[in-house]
Amino acid sequence: MAITVNLRYTGKNGAARAFADEMTASGTVTAIRAEKGNLRYEYYLSLDDPETVLLIDAWADQASIDAHHASPMMSTIAALREKYDLHMTVERYARLEANTPDERFIRK
Template identity: 60%
Template sequence: MSLTVNLYYTGTNGSARKFAEEMESSGVAAAIRDEDGNERYDYFIPMNDPETVLLIDSWRDQQALDAHHASKMMQQLADLRDKYDLHMHVERYVSVDEPSSDERFIRK
């Protein structure tokens, strides 16, 4: 089982994109990707909302996510969110380790 958290960062005047760019250029995003249990940490820009950046953040399990939340990087992240005055919307998903009937619709 893994956990995926979709975080939508929204700002004004390109601030969400600047936040994501600084997360990447400062090395904070890379450090998070290197944390034990991190399976994915990627930023995306929705086509219909240029003032929002989507972060897809996946973890092996709740314990790995809890360790991340207790890490020093969380303060760096919070400081950057404040710097760019971002607001957040969060969605949380738990994977199911079962075959899916959706496979017939997926072209590989």
């Protein structure tokens, strides 16, 4: 079952945006997107809070997430979080499967 993780990074003085920019410029985002099981890895800027960046991170299954967390990239990500003094909130979601009652409310 596909799993989506929403991570909100919050900092001060543009730190969350600088973090996302460095993750992209350093090639870390490209490397994560190339990992087996990664379905989506995208940053979004908040219209309500300029100090918050949302990361939508989707994986094919928990095993793919576990492999990502065990990869050397996690130390790079952790170091950048520290560098920019970011705080995080995390939410996990399972992808809506086909033919569920809620599917009739989704316009495709």
